[in-house]
Amino acid sequence: MKTVKSLKIALAAALVSLPGLAFAADMPESVNIATAKIQSCGENPVTGQLVLTELPSEEGIKQVYVTLAARGLADGKHAVHIHETGKCEPCSAAGGHFDPGPHGHSAPDAPEYNHPFHSGDLENIEVINGQGILNTITNRFTLSEGRLSIFDEDGASVIIHAETDTYCDHEGELTPGCAGGARDACGIIRRGAAQ
Numbered sequence: 001m002k003t004v005k006s007l008k009i010a011l012a013a014a015l016v017s018l019p020g021l022a023f024a025a026d027m028p029e030s031v032n033i034a035t036a037k038i039q040s041c042g043e044n045p046v047t048g049q050l051v052l053t054e055l056p057s058e059e060g061i062k063q064v065y066v067t068l069a070a071r072g073l074a075d076g077k078h079a080v081h082i083h084e085t086g087k088c089e090p091c092s093a094a095g096g097h098f099d100p101g102p103h104g105h106s107a108p109d110a111p112e113y114n115h116p117f118h119s120g121d122l123e124n125i126e127v128i129n130g131q132g133i134l135n136t137i138t139n140r141f142t143l144s145e146g147r148l149s150i151f152d153e154d155g156a157s158v159i160i161h162a163e164t165d166t167y168c169d170h171e172g173e174l175t176p177g178c179a180g181g182a183r184d185a186c187g188i189i190r191r192g193a194a195q
Contacts, residue, residue, distance in 0.1 A: 031055055032143040034150075035194040036158050036187030038070055041091035046072040046185040049194060050158045054143040062142040066122060068134040070160060070185065073127045079165030079180025080134060082120030082141060086155020088186035094157040097121060097179075100147055119148060120156070124164055143191070150189060160185040 031053060038048035048070030055063050068080060087093035098120030119141045125134040142148045150156035161180025168178040 032191075033193055034143050034189050034191050036189045037194065038068075038158070038160065038185050038187040039088060040072070041088075041183045041186055044072055044184070046070060046160070048072075048160075048185065048187075050187055050189065051194075052143060052189065061139050062144060062148075064138050064141065064143060066134065066136045066138060068125055068132075068158070068160075070125065070127070070132050071130055073125075073130065073132060073160065073184060074162075075127050075129065077124040077126050077164040078132070078184065079159075079161035079163065080122045080125050081118070081159050081161070081165075081180070082122065082150060082189070083157045083159050083186075084120070084154070086157050086188045086190075088157055088188055091159065091183040091186040094159055094183075094186055098141060098150060098156055100152070120150075121165070121167075125160065151191065156189045158187045158189060159183050 033054075034052040036050040038046060038050065040046040048068065051067045053065040053067075055065065057063055082098040083094035083096065084098045085093060085095040087095075097118035099118040121140070122138065123134060123136045125132040140148070141150050143150065159180075161182065162184045163177060163181040165180045166175070166178045168175055
């Protein structure tokens with residue numbers, strides 16, 4: 001039986017190749033896939049691709065493998081979040097962080113409103129020489145039906161921020177910009193493989 005780490009490495013190897021992302025032809029039919037084409041929020045040209053892959057689980061907990069490749073960002077770590085609305089024009093239309101509840105609140109910087117425990121909060125992406133790849137796993141949201149699905153009536157998007165997410169875990173202290181600050185890039189998440 002494969003370990004989670006070996007499965008993650010195999011999946012990442014099957015899905016990712018810069019400058020774009022490719023999909024393995026032999027993916028099981030029970031796998032849900034969603035993608036987003038990354039576009040710039042400002043003047044600097046940022047491009048990339050997000051791939052979300054939900055694998056079935058024997059215990060029913062959905063595991064979503066997140067692979068993000070991006071070019072054109074400043075070097076360093078950048079916050080990455082799933083946002084509550086599937087809009088990117090302008091990037092502020094993506095709304096706050098995806099956090100459906102029952103006691104969710106999408107405010108990004110205030111820990112008293114659930115950050116860094118929003119359903120859409122992900123790890124930072126590290127960019128070196130203008131290129132970054134993020135591979136991580138989450139069970140905070142799903143691609144399938146249910147209360148944690150990002151495919152509600154207004155969809156969802158991915159935002160790459162200008163700064164690092166410090167996770168704002170300061171016992172109720174409001175720290176402006178601690179969740180990544182300005183929005184550098186956005187992508188609307190759509191069901192299925194990239195075309």
